Amino acid sequence: MTLLHATAISKRYGGLMALSEVDFRVAPGEFVAVIGPNGAGKSTFLNVLTGLTPPSAGRVLFDGRDVTRAPTHRRIRAGLGRTFQHGRLFARLSVLENVMTGAAIRTDRTESQLRALSLGMLDRMGLVGEAHRAVGSLSYGQRRMVELCRALACGPKLLLLDEPAAGLNLGEVEQLMARLTALRAEQELAVVLIEHNMGMVMRLAQRILVLNFGCRIAEGSPAEVQSDPAVLSAYLGEGYGNAQH
Amino acid sequence: MADFIQLFINGLALGSVYALAAIGFVIVYSATGVVNFAAGQFVMFGTFAGVAMLANAGLPWPVGYAAALLAMAAFGALFFIVVYLPLRTSPVVTVIIGTVAVGIVMQNAALLGFGSWPFRLVSPLEGITIDIGGAAISAHAAMVVVVTGLLVGLIWLLFYRTALGIGMRAVAQDVEAARLMGLNVNRLLALSWMLAAVLAGIAGLLLGPMWFADVNMGDPIALKAFAATIIGGFGSLPGAIAGGLFVGLTELLGASYLSSAYKDLIAFAVMILFLLVRPQGVFGERIQDRG
Numbered sequence: 001m002t003l004l005h006a007t008a009i010s011k012r013y014g015g016l017m018a019l020s021e022v023d024f025r026v027a028p029g030e031f032v033a034v035i036g037p038n039g040a041g042k043s044t045f046l047n048v049l050t051g052l053t054p055p056s057a058g059r060v061l062f063d064g065r066d067v068t069r070a071p072t073h074r075r076i077r078a079g080l081g082r083t084f085q086h087g088r089l090f091a092r093l094s095v096l097e098n099v100m101t102g103a104a105i106r107t108d109r110t111e112s113q114l115r116a117l118s119l120g121m122l123d124r125m126g127l128v129g130e131a132h133r134a135v136g137s138l139s140y141g142q143r144r145m146v147e148l149c150r151a152l153a154c155g156p157k158l159l160l161l162d163e164p165a166a167g168l169n170l171g172e173v174e175q176l177m178a179r180l181t182a183l184r185a186e187q188e189l190a191v192v193l194i195e196h197n198m199g200m201v202m203r204l205a206q207r208i209l210v211l212n213f214g215c216r217i218a219e220g221s222p223a224e225v226q227s228d229p230a231v232l233s234a235y236l237g238e239g240y241g242n243a244q245h
Numbered sequence: 246m247a248d249f250i251q252l253f254i255n256g257l258a259l260g261s262v263y264a265l266a267a268i269g270f271v272i273v274y275s276a277t278g279v280v281n282f283a284a285g286q287f288v289m290f291g292t293f294a295g296v297a298m299l300a301n302a303g304l305p306w307p308v309g310y311a312a313a314l315l316a317m318a319a320f321g322a323l324f325f326i327v328v329y330l331p332l333r334t335s336p337v338v339t340v341i342i343g344t345v346a347v348g349i350v351m352q353n354a355a356l357l358g359f360g361s362w363p364f365r366l367v368s369p370l371e372g373i374t375i376d377i378g379g380a381a382i383s384a385h386a387a388m389v390v391v392v393t394g395l396l397v398g399l400i401w402l403l404f405y406r407t408a409l410g411i412g413m414r415a416v417a418q419d420v421e422a423a424r425l426m427g428l429n430v431n432r433l434l435a436l437s438w439m440l441a442a443v444l445a446g447i448a449g450l451l452l453g454p455m456w457f458a459d460v461n462m463g464d465p466i467a468l469k470a471f472a473a474t475i476i477g478g479f480g481s482l483p484g485a486i487a488g489g490l491f492v493g494l495t496e497l498l499g500a501s502y503l504s505s506a507y508k509d510l511i512a513f514a515v516m517i518l519f520l521l522v523r524p525q526g527v528f529g530e531r532i533q534d535r536g
């Protein structure tokens with residue numbers, strides 16, 4: 001059973017291969033991390049999956065349907081959710097209104113139900129006290145949590161998180177991990193996490209995909225990836241992986 | 246005093262029409278970054294839609310007004326599809342020039358269809374006056390002020406109390422993030438244009454009985470609505486309302502107490518003063534270039 005199945009995804013920008021023939025599968029409820037050095041193509045890969053960037057080649061199947069050519073809002077409606085590497089909240093909307101833009105996907109609900117649902121989500125994130133504040137007045141960590149809450153309000157089956165821990169302090173990272181773990185205990189939610197915080201990746205991910213220069217160089221459990229010579233040389237420099245053996 | 250009350254209400258009524266035109270202008274600008282130079286012709290189309298439905302087709306006025314506004318909504322959607330969609334990936338200046346071109350086409354289409362002879366759009370409250378503090382106020386002017394007040398309330402409810410309006414505000418701020426919330430961006434942008442067209446249509450229907458319905462009426466209205474948004478703050482809804490009322494009041498009070506030759510002078514002088522001293526207007530944020 002596969003929730004997301006991307007086959008041979010390539011993305012070319014002029015002469016640069018940002019992604020070349022990347023295959024990727026995510027099972028329902030699975031937690032997968034995508035790691036790689038800066039410029040490895042991780043964010044481009046998420047953009048292709050969400051439809052913000054059309055791939056030069058390859059196919060994306062989501063929940064059994066071919067969504068390669070589907071517009072972004074259709075994919076979100078089908079059950080994809082995403083946060084951005086650099087926070088992209090609607091700065092002139094309140095916290096509650098930001099979450100409501102996500103909740104509004106449920107067109108069968110009334111306005112007051114959407115409002116109640118959004119407030120409930122904020123409550124679970126410990127943010128209900130900030131509901132009517134302007135987003136700009138929140139701390140950086142709070143903003144990242146609002147962004148997560150907004151993506152969850154779309155009711156995703158698969159949540160794509162683009163460096164959610166970037167810029168958070170240690171306590172906030174712990175809090176974020178606790179929330180993600182709690183969420184996944186409550187509902188079947190698959191997660192694809194892009195993250196440079198290796199402690200977080202190793203603790204949460206069941207499987208790790210490693211990209212470098214747009215190519216898949218390794219895939220496997222955290223333990224397998226950590227000892228993979230190709231990964232070590234990508235992160236630590238040419239020859240390091242071989243010197244270990 | 247009675248004179249002043251009468252002038253004041255008439256000024257408010259005229260200002261309300263400018264405010265409605267300015268709100269339509271601001272909604273399109275906030276959502277798409279496009280300064281709609283055909284905004285005046287939108288209002289003119291509203292007046293002539295009224296002429297076509299009420300005077301020419303002879304529909305009873307509630308049906309005629311509804312039909313005219315439906316036509317305006319359809320026109321807004323058509324404008325979105327024919328002008329905005331094909332040009333949306335070009336620089337915003339191209340779209341702005343596109344609105345100028347369409348404004349010219351609209352004016353000449355009206356000239357072909359209705360001729361250069363002005364029409365008179367009769368108000369449903371024609372000839373009725375209300376006595377306020379000894380002043381005889383035209384019921385139509387009072388209705389214009391009341392209708393505008395109600396519309397402003399409805400627009401506020403739409404933008405701040407409904408998921409649809411919150412989505413429209415979200416699209417205005419970040420199109421890509423809005424797509425990732427599952428919002429159908431094109432549908433919301435089309436709605437912004439339709440809403441602007443309907444508001445311009447209401448402005449046109451209300452203005453018709455106060456002015457003559459003339460195919461050249463668009464440009465002066467657009468100039469006043471533009472002045473209203475500069476004074477109130479470019480891109481700000483409260484600014485459009487305050488600016489519109491200010492321009493309408495100065496126009497009528499200035500014409501009576503100073504000189505009718507200089508009635509436009511005050512509003513435009515204030516606009517120029519704002520451009521020099523406070524270009525962001527009363528309510529506006531600093532204007533930034535957008536992509």
